Amino acid sequence: GDSVTQMEGPVTLSEEAFLTINCTYTATGYPSLFWYVQYPGEGLQLLLKATKADDKGSNKGFEATYRKETTSFHLEKGSVQVSDSAVYFCALTGGNTGFQKLVFGTGTRLLVSP
Amino acid sequence: SQTIHQWPATLVQPVGSPLSLECTVEGTSNPNLYWYRQAAGRGLQLLFYSVGIGQISSEVPQNLSASRPQDRQFILSSKKLLLSDSGFYLCAWSVSGGRKPQHFGDGTRLSIL
Numbered sequence: 001g002d003s004v005t006q007m008e009g010p011v012t013l014s015e016e017a018f019l020t021i022n023c024t025y026t027a028t029g030y031p032s033l034f035w036y037v038q039y040p041g042e043g044l045q046l047l048l049k050a051t052k053a054d055d056k057g058s059n060k061g062f063e064a065t066y067r068k069e070t071t072s073f074h075l076e077k078g079s080v081q082v083s084d085s086a087v088y089f090c091a092l093t094g095g096n097t098g099f100q101k102l103v104f105g106t107g108t109r110l111l112v113s114p
Numbered sequence: 115s116q117t118i119h120q121w122p123a124t125l126v127q128p129v130g131s132p133l134s135l136e137c138t139v140e141g142t143s144n145p146n147l148y149w150y151r152q153a154a155g156r157g158l159q160l161l162f163y164s165v166g167i168g169q170i171s172s173e174v175p176q177n178l179s180a181s182r183p184q185d186r187q188f189i190l191s192s193k194k195l196l197l198s199d200s201g202f203y204l205c206a207w208s209v210s211g212g213r214k215p216q217h218f219g220d221g222t223r224l225s226i227l
Contacts, residue, residue, distance in 0.1 A: 032213040043120075043204050043218035044158075051213050089158070099212035100146060100165060106157040 002027040002095040006105035009087075013112050019077040021088055021108045023064075026071065027095030033057075033066055033073040034102070036089040044089060047075075085112045116141035120205045120219035128227050133178075133192040135222050137205030140186065145207040147188040148216060149180055152202040164188060165210060200226045 007022040025031065032051045036044040048057030053068035064075045073090060090105040097103050117140045127133060139145050149161040160173045162180035170180050177196060181189045188205060202223050206216040 032215075034215050036218075041221075041223075043221045044206075046215050046217065049215055093213065093215075099214070101148075101160060101163060102216055104158045 002031070002092060002097045002103045004090050004092055004103055004105035006088075006090050006108050009107070009109040011108060011110050013080055013110070015082055015112055015114050016079045017112075019075070019080045019084075019110070021075040021090075021110070023073045023075065023090035023105060024071055025073065025090075025092050027092055027097075027103075029095050030068075031092040031094035032099075033064070034091045034093075035062070035064055035073070035075050036091060036104075038087045038089065038107070040086070047088070080110070080112045082112045082114055085110055116207070116217070118205060118207055118217060118219040120203075120222055122222060123220065124223045124225075126225045126227060127195050129197055130194050133190070133195050133199070133224070135190040135203055135205075135224075137188045137190075137219060138186055139207045142186070142207070142209065144185060144210055146210050146214075146216075147182060148206040148208075149188065149190050150204040150206065152204060152221075154201070158204070162190070195226050197226050200224055 003026045005024050034049045035047040037047045038044045048059045050057040050066035055066045062077045087107045087109045089107045091102045120137050148163045150158045164182045204221045205219040208214045208216045
């Protein structure tokens with residue numbers, strides 16, 4: 001079946017550091033890929049998305065590129081802020097799971113210190 | 115624009131009591147609707163989803179049930195809560211059809227005593 005693998009957390013960075021959170025996936029066909037962010041005590045917010053190979057999703061300084069050859073969708077940000085501290089989830093829809101459901105990774109906690 | 119409302123935000127219930135969590139979506143028609151549970155510090159577990167009124171798919175066998183009495187209303191219920199039902203419950207919606215992201219409510223934190 002479809003699956004999403006994220007790097008283990010927490011990821012601890014100082015303010016203004018470069019961020020990479022790795023995400024790889026297993027799915028047949030051509031899934032759509034998403035990154036969600038969850039701030040403490042809140043629901044998930046869609047951060048960015050990509051629907052086909054080589055698409056780059058971007059939002060709020062975050063970027064991720066859909067790499068079909070490496071089945072990856074790594075999240076990057078050039079300069080993190082304390083306010084970026086949250087849990088980040090990579091997810092896909094499509095493939096064997098179909099398009100009605102999302103398959104989530106386990107989440108990666110990011111802690112940014114001043 | 116579309117909005118999703120979940121209530122209550124927090125709930126403390128004794129073991130063996132009933133449960134009803136409600137979720138409503140505004141600004142769209144015939145959405146797909148979802149219930150998830152998130153245990154403390156863990157990932158998301160899909161509990162139920164619905165593609166239309168009265169159509170419920172269960173992902174995990176348990177003592178919870180879901181109903182969709184109206185197009186934009188999704189209810190999560192239990193007749194008798196267990197300690198293991200504690201967690202953070204999230205409702206989500208998406209546009210029907212393929213390749214659409216889901217949009218989440220603010221969640222309900224349920225504590226069972």
